[in-house]
Amino acid sequence: MKDISQADQENNIPLSTARNYERKIMAGDVQVGGKDLAIMAGPCTVESKTQIFEAAKAVSEAGAKMIRGGVYKPLTFPYGDPLGQPDADSGLPANERMRVVPRSEQDQAAEKRLGYMKEAAEKYGLAVISEIMYADTMDMMSQYVDMFQVGYRHMFNMDLVEALATSDKPILLKRHYGESLRSLLGVCEHFDARGKHDYAICERGVTVPHTHNVNSRAILDIQAIPAMAEYAPSVPVIIDPSHATFKRSYVAAMSRAAIAAGAHGLLIEVHPDPENAWIDPLQALGFSDFEKLMREIEAIHKIING
Incomplete structure (x- = not known):
């Protein structure tokens, strides 16, 4: 079953879909789901101190x-991961790093880059x-982040669910592109049932027979925004137009549509040099395009909310 039934709301997801439930999701001093849009912007990957400082200033x-940036990357293939290697300030191009990076090196590189991001923030x-990505990194990452993102590949990772349910940091839970809203709310219920209520969900597209874009694997499900407002109105909805479209020229239009449909914010890729980003160079916005988009979505949000 993919649709959400009355029986689901009464027996399977009563906490997540409770209409009168009050949540307050605070990422540091930023409220996610409040009256203001929560815009989380920055590069897909923290490549260097210089890069993340430039991005933080611009966004x-x-x-x-909020500044977003990846320090652990669940890549589709095991090769070419730049994050266990010297950062971009060393002058070594990412496309020369074709090896599997041991976990110990991943952890060292991740903490260094988290330090860059926290300092810039x-x-x-x-x-x-x-x-x-790894439950055993939660304590280390908690020193640097104000909100944990659970990627779509880890939507059903129960090690992460169990660990994050004990964290004092809020969570952004991404919906897998092959999963229904019902399944996503099931994961939400796992958090709620464990007493973890400060989370938001992130819509990043669903699988369809075609995507209009040969490089993309998903179509943005705008309909999920009013559906969540119907079934789980206390859970904020963030939209990821970058991964949903995988195409830079589509990102602004989908962002505007998401805000018009009632999304509480965006998780969006912004890079100082988008075409040369280490990971996902096809979708990141440059600084001037992002600044223009911010003015547009602020205007839409003002119209919608009065």
């Missing part, structure tokens, strides 16, 4: 409240969000 000046008044 802050444009009006974003503090300088420019931003909260930090980054993806967690």
Whole structure:
């Protein structure tokens, strides 16, 4: 069954779909799901200190409240992971790093890059969000991040669910592109049943027979926004237009549509040099395009909310 039934709401997901439930999701000083849009912007991957400082400055000046950046990457293939290698300030191009990176090196590189991101965030008044892949890194990452992102590949990772249910940091839970909203709410219920209520969900597209874009694997499910408002109105909805479209020229249009449909914010890729980003260079926005988009979505949000 893929649709959400009345029996589901009464027996399977009563906590997540409770209409009168009050949640307050605070990432540092930033409220996710409040009256203001929660815009989480930055590069897919923290490549260097220089890069993340440039990105933090640009997104802050444009009006974003959170800096996003990956330090662990669940890549489709095991080769070419740049994150266990010297960072971009060393001058070594990522495409020359074709080897499997041992976990110990991943952890060392991740903590170094988290340090860059936290330092940049503090300088420019931003909260930090980054993806967690391994439950045993939660304590280390908690020193640097204000919100954990659970990537779509880990939607049903019960090690992460159990660990994060004990964290004092809020969670952004991504829906897998092959899973129904019912399944996503099932994961939400796992958190709620364990007493973890400060989470938001992230829509990043669903699988369809075609995507209009040969490089993409998903179509953005705008309909999920009003559906969540119907079934789980207390859970904020964040939209990831970057991974949903995998195409830079589509990102702004989908962002505008998401805000018009009632999304509480965006998780969006912004890079100082988008075409040369280490990972996902096809979808990141440059600084000027992001600044323009921020003005557009702020205007839409004002119209929708009065």
